[in-house]
Amino acid sequence: MEKAIEITSLEFEYEKDSKVFSDLSLSIQKGEYVTLLGHNGSGKSTLARLIIGLLEAKSGKIEVFGKELNEENIYAIRSNVGIIFQNPDNQFIGSTVADDIAFGLENHQVPHDEMDSIIKKYASLVGMEDFLDKEPTSLSGGQKQRVAIAGVLAMHPSLIIMDESTSMLDPRGKKEIRDVVKKLRNENKDLTILSITHDVEEAFDSDRIIVISNGKIMFNDVPNKIFEHEKELLNIKLDIPFVYKLRNGLKTKGIDIDSLDEKEMVRLLCQ
Ligand SMILES: Nc1ncnc2c1ncn2[C@@H]1O[C@H](COP(=O)(O)OP(=O)(O)OP(=O)(O)O)[C@@H](O)[C@H]1O
Numbered sequence: 175m176e177k178a179i180e181i182t183s184l185e186f187e188y189e190k191d192s193k194v195f196s197d198l199s200l201s202i203q204k205g206e207y208v209t210l211l212g213h214n215g216s217g218k219s220t221l222a223r224l225i226i227g228l229l230e231a232k233s234g235k236i237e238v239f240g241k242e243l244n245e246e247n248i249y250a251i252r253s254n255v256g257i258i259f260q261n262p263d264n265q266f267i268g269s270t271v272a273d274d275i276a277f278g279l280e281n282h283q284v285p286h287d288e289m290d291s292i293i294k295k296y297a298s299l300v301g302m303e304d305f306l307d308k309e310p311t312s313l314s315g316g317q318k319q320r321v322a323i324a325g326v327l328a329m330h331p332s333l334i335i336m337d338e339s340t341s342m343l344d345p346r347g348k349k350e351i352r353d354v355v356k357k358l359r360n361e362n363k364d365l366t367i368l369s370i371t372h373d374v375e376e377a378f379d380s381d382r383i384i385v386i387s388n389g390k391i392m393f394n395d396v397p398n399k400i401f402e403h404e405k406e407l408l409n410i411k412l413d414i415p416f417v418y419k420l421r422n423g424l425k426t427k428g429i430d431i432d433s434l435d436e437k438e439m440v441r442l443l444c445q
């Protein structure tokens with residue numbers, strides 16, 4: 175299987191003798207949707223910046239779609255990768271929402287006569303079609319995040335890195351974006367997503383969750399399995415979905431709800 179991201183023995187520090195990563199290795203397959211979970215300061219955004227070459231590793235190797243990240247390949251790699259930054263204010267270049275979405279398209283040599291319809295399509299996908307003439311700075315945090323998402327999606331990247339990209343959206347907005355992502359993945363099975371989020375519902379949509387703590391991988395498994403580690407996750411200040419607390423709690427009492435049918439489950443819950 176083709177790899178989208180392959181990280182080997184990555185070492186990185188912002189300041190001398192305070193390593194964010196000392197020996198990190200991980201790989202993500204093409205077409206996979208992976209969530210990165212970890213407490214504040216665990217290194218998630220740093221990893222995102224390393225993958226697109228905004229930061230340089232001290233040692234180790236990063237490959238994106240089989241190309242090693244280095245000076246020679248960096249622009250080829252970036253043309254395939256769309257990143258939505260944690261703080262949407264860092265994302266804007268254009269003076270209007272439409273300009274902003276257009277900027278990325280211009281970089282991708284999209285013909286001018288096609289641009290308008292692409293801009294409208296992606297703006298309406300994220301519910302921002304009525305804001306195309308507005309200044310990005312005049313938008314609310316959640317609206318900025320929506321525009322940032324539209325800008326990245328419009329470029330059809332092969333890899334999308336979403337760093338808390340829906341953190342400021344209301345629950346309905348979050349659900350809308352989750353549905354957009356699902357739709358895009360259905361349309362393009364090769365689309366790879368690396369999502370950094372604290373939203374567990376969002377994490378559930380992914381194929382795999384990687385939990386990092388202190389720059390090391392703690393768990394790396396399908397969502398269902400990850401939330402069995404309630405104690406360990408709570409220890410590193412991560413919460414787990416209520417249904418999993420319930421499931422784990424019942425398990426300690428000898429009740430395995432995975433093996434129950436619906437009727438039995440209702441009977442037990444009523445007790
Ligand atoms: N520009 C910087 N200069 C120095 N240290 C930094 C810088 N940015 C982040 N750090 C440090 O690197 C570590 C990892 O930070 P990072 O932003 O990657 O964490 P994160 O997992 O994204 O956290 P959060 O959930 O809060 O977004 C933290 O200890 C942080 O203090």
Ligand SMILES: [Mg+2]
Pocket residue numbers: 218219220260337
């Ligand atoms: Mg971060």
